[in-house]
């Protein structure tokens with residue numbers, strides 16, 4: 001795979017001295033959907049603004065499509081479509097005029113075929129002559145995306161595309177993003193919502209306190225999510241794991257009063273029935289059983305806490 005965005009040791013210190021990015025490095029592959037997950041103030045918008053050349057980095061480098069975002073700003077910017085957090089649409093303007101205007105900003109000539117393709121793709125073709133103020137919230141968001149895509153960018157940045165929108169609209173947006181990926185657009189989105197990252201991303205990056213704490217394939221993360229632990233409370237404390245249980249991934253915890261067994265919920269067999277039979281054969285008696293599932297939320301909260309420590 002070819003990397004389309006290359007970020008090397010990026011730092012941003014704002015004028016007041018606040019360090020919003022503390023050396024972020026990341027390669028984004030062509031055609032992937034990367035979700036940047038992080039709490040308020042983590043640095044997500046600063047990262048996106050720096051990649052898009054809106055904010056200048058204090059040090060480090062960013063290249064988009066091979067263009068350096070500072071030294072070769074125009075080249076880099078032409079590769080990028082940006083949908084900012086805030087909606088900025090003129091209420092009295094017609095949909096197709098506002099979208100055409102955005103293309104003009106890049107010095108590109110009018111292209112009716114392109115306009116039709118994008119408006120159809122975003123289910124806005126029937127609304128092309130409607131004024132912005134006549135549109136629903138979801139349609140307005142799609143107009144913002146059309147404006148960001150009309151100059152043929154290779155990479156689309158969506159800064160919190162579903163912040164504050166209801167569940168239905170959120171699903172709508174996820175479908176739009178999936179459709180764009182099919183067209184070959186690389187998409188980087190920021191979100192607070194873990195379920196959003198789960199639903200649409202190929203890779204998930206977790207950012208907090210200006211640092212990228214993790215970047216991982218979503219499926220690998222989900223694999224971790226599939227892990228469940230079974231805690232078997234024993235009637236009497238054991239000093240070691242009996243030989244009969246050596247074939248199982250068990251550990252003795254809580255001063256020997258409990259056994260912890262980790263298993264994959266997606267495996268064909270969890271092994272629990274055999275483990276419990278082996279337990280009783282070994283002469284250990286159980287008092288209680290508990291299961292626990294780690295979620296992306298746990299992983300996320302754990303990482304964010306570690307990062308803050």
Ligand SMILES: Nc1ncnc2c1ncn2[C@@H]1O[C@H](COP(=O)(O)OP(=O)(O)OP(=O)(O)O)[C@@H](O)[C@H]1O
Nearest residue numbers: 014015018020038039040041042043044045046047
């Ligand atoms: N222009 C600025 N001057 C000084 N500090 C800033 C400026 N812009 C952002 N910050 C600070 O940098 C940190 C990161 O902000 P940023 O907007 O990048 O976070 P975020 O992850 O996008 O948060 P949110 O999800 O709330 O949008 C915050 O502490 C913020 O207060």
